[in-house]
Amino acid sequence: SQVLSWAPGTMIPLKMLVLVMLLLGASLQVTHAARGTNVGRECCLEYFKGAIPLRRLKMWYRTSRECPKEAIVLVTVQDKPICSDPKDMRVKRAIRYLKSMKDPGLQES
CATH class of the missing domain: 2.40.50.40 (OB fold (Dihydrolipoamide Acetyltransferase, E2P))
Incomplete structure (x- = not known):
C-alpha cells in the first residue's frame, strides 16, 4: 500500500486519506442540506417561563x-x-x- 507524508514524521496510508476525505465531503453535504430545510429560522428547544413584556x-x-x-x-x-x-x-x-x-x-x- 502507498504511504503519503504530509509533514516530517507523519505518514498516512493513501487509502485512509481517501476514506477520510470522502467522509468529510459527505458530512458537509448533510449539514448544508439540514440548514436549507429550515429556511433561516431557528428551532426552540425550550420555552421562556418568565413574564412577557x-x-x-x-x-x-x-x-x-x-x-x-x-x-x-x-x-x-x-x-x-x-x-x-x-x-x-x-x-x-x-x-x-x-x-x-x-x-x-x-x-x-
Missing part, C-alpha cells in the same frame, strides 16, 4: 414545522427572540396585542 414586543412568528417542538417566537424591539409555548395564555395575549398594534381598528377578544 408586551410593550417591548415588535413582532412574532411560528417556528418551522420541521422543528421538533412547536413554538411561537416573540421578538423584542431590541431584536431578542423569546421562545414561547403557543398554548400559554400569556403568549396568546401577546399575539393579540401585536395584532392590535398592527391594525388599531381590529380588536380581538
